[in-house]
Amino acid sequence: MTKAKIMKVLMYIVLTIVSLISVFPLYWMLISATNKSVDVSRGALLPGTALIDNWKSLLSQSPVGTAMINSFKYAIILTILALVICSLAGYGFEIYHDKGKDAVMSILLLGMMVPFVATMIPLFRMFSSAKLLNTTIAVIMPTISTPFLIMMFRQSARSFPHDIIEAARIDGLNEIQIFFRMFIPTMKSTYAAAMTITFMNAWNNYLWPKVILQKEETFTMPMLVANLTEGYVTDYGVLMLAVLLCSLPTVIIFFLLQKSFAEGITGAVK
Amino acid sequence: MSQVKEPKKRKMSLERRHNLTGWAFLTPATLMIAVMSFWPMIQAFILSLQTGKANNLKFGDPLANYVRMFRDNVFMASLGNTFLYLIIQVPIMLILALILASMLNNKDLRCKGLFRTAIFLPCATSLVSYAIIFRSLFGVDGFINTVLINLGILNTGYNFLGHATSAKIVIIIALVWRWTGYNMVFYLSGLQNIEYSVYEAAKIDGASPMQTFFKITVPLLKPTILLTAIMSTNGTLQLFDESLNLTKGGPANATITMSHYIYNMSFKYVPTFGYAAAMSFLIFILVAILAFVQMKVGDKRD
Structure with missing residues (x-):
């Protein structure tokens, strides 16, 4: 075998091992969710028959339904608001840019x-004195507008042809119409990437909801899952089923939007 | 005369209108960042100069909290842990991500999409989820111990999370697992901006894969490497979910991170907001210094 061939085989071996290591913990989670806790401890690696028992047991000890609905509610509202507000700003910073706006942008990047x-404690005091603990507003407010998203949209607005804007103006569209009818449809992949990132961050956010939400009926999925480990005895089957439910939405979104996600990131890195 | 002036006047007002439209577009986002990020940051600094418990805060010795920090053994331990993760985990992860990305950038590689998806998949799981998966995998009766016992390496389950060194290693393994694919995607995107013909030319010139990696890939990806280094540093200094859910900070604070300790001081025990704010302000200063240093280093190699 030539040296190049050995290198190639080596490459496949490395990539296969790394891929297996990457997937294994998730596979194990999936398998464990269908097995009894004892079998999980014995090292079960094949699907079991305890899925329904685990499901019943999970439902009886924690309000999974409520937490699921809460998580979806917070994540969806946050994602919509973040996409609209940050893309408007990114578009504004790029299309109408002048010295003043560029200066504001560099401050925002800081x-x-x-x-x-560092901002968590003052934010907590702010929301608690405004009597907004346990509310959706308090959960989503701090992360609606982020410099990262604004930068991403500004970057993509850079590739938006000025001719289109001029033509649309001549056709009598006003500025806000140009944004909604021309910019948004053209920048689908940026929006998809931004949506994936924002939804995942919102769904997975743990520290802030834990600080601001103190009533069980407002808890999110990650909070519920974390609370399951508080007891002395851990039922691995039930725990892994909860982890599975908590991971499912983001994994599905990831698979649906994977391609446009990669495209969007490419745009942002340029 | 008025006929001549008319268009100019209209153009001026149009330009002004566009300018104002621009400001209107960016105002909501800008205001929100100001109120939800910059203003609290200023407040955190003011708070850090106050001492006292719960809401009985008062200005006394302005540096009291900052002095207390360096005498606080738990805080010093959390600072040490955070830097240990930073120095060991971040380089391992970034180098691994870079190697994987340059392997996947190979045009002749088959099943590229499959490998890429598999390696990126960990990023789709939430921080709490993966922390708990790793906690379970490395538990005394967890999967890793079962395998080690069955292989005859161990007689009874080893308490990975109950010993300081092994608990730290587990956290590092978990972090590398979760974030390598994420950084790899950034490198892959960066690599797509490099003309593939550069690699083909290097191959024709007889450059070894090693040479290609160090002479072409690394220098051309430098801006992306800098970006990922800053992001990872920032993330590592703020580690929280893993510390809380994987090891609960233990054993005996051996794996506690700064954010976890700040959380405990603000929301777990009787709140000492002033002291917690001082510690969080130190994190801000560290993030700023490290980002500045990395940018300087990144610039120099040009």
Whole structure:
């Protein structure tokens, strides 16, 4: 065998091993959700028959339905608002840019360096004195507008041809119509990428909801899953079923939007 | 005369109108960042100068909290842990991501999409979920121990999360597992901006894969590497979910991160908001310094 061939075989071996390691914990979670806790501990690696028992047991000990609905509610509202507000801003910063707006943008970019943990305490005090603990507004407000999303949309607006804008103006469309009818349909892949990122972050966010939500009926899925580990005895089957339910929405979104996600990131890195 | 002036006047007002439209477009987002990020940051600083419990905060010695921090053993431990993760985990992850990305960038590779999806898949799982999966995998009666016992390497289950060193290693393994694919996607995107003919030319010139990697891939990807380095540093300094859900910060605070400790001081025990704000402000300063250093280093190699 030539040296190049050995390299190639080696490459396939490395990629296969890394892929298996990447997928295994998720496979194990899936399998464990269908097995009894004892069997999970014994190292079960094949689907079991305890899925329905685990499901009943999970429902009896925690309000999964409510937490699912809550998580969807927070994530969907947040994603819609974030996409509209940040893309408007990104478009505004790029299409109408001048010295003043460029300066504002560079100040906003500094916001990327502000760690959330540093703003968490003042935000908590702010929302609690406004009597907004346990509300949807409090959960979503801090992360609707992010410098990252604005930058992403500004970057994609850069590739939006000015001729289209001019032509649309001549056709009598006003500026907001140009944005909704011309820009949004052209930038589908950026929106898909932004949607994937925002929805995943919103769904997975744990620290802030944990701080701001104190009533069980407002809890999110990650909070519910984390609370399942608080007890002394862990039922692995039930726990992994909860983890599975918590991961399913983001995994599905990821598979649906994977292609446009990669395209959108490519646009942002350019 | 008025006929000549008319169009100019209209154009001026149009330009002004566009300018104002621009401001209107960006105002909601800008205001929200100002109120939800910059303003709280200023407040955190003011808060960090106050001492006292719960809402009985008062200004005393302005540096009291900052002095207390460096005498606080748990905080120093959390600082040490965070930097340990930063120094060991981030380079391993970024190098691995870079190697995987340049392998997947190979045009002749088959099943590329399959590999890419598999390696990126961990990023689709939530932080809490993967923390709990790893906690279960490495539990005393977890899967890893079962395998090690069956292979005859261990007689009884080893308490991975109950010993300081192994608990730290588990956290590092978990972090690498979760984030390598994420960084890889950034590198893959960056690689797509490099003309593939550069690689073909290098191949014809007889460059080894190693040479190609260090002489072409790494230098051309430098901006992306810088971006991922800054993002990872920022993320590592704010680690929370893993510390809380994978190891619960234990054993005996051996794996606790700064954010986890700040959370405990603000929301778990009787809140000491001033002290917690001081610690969080230190994280902000560290993020800023490290980002600045990385940008300087990134610039120099040009």
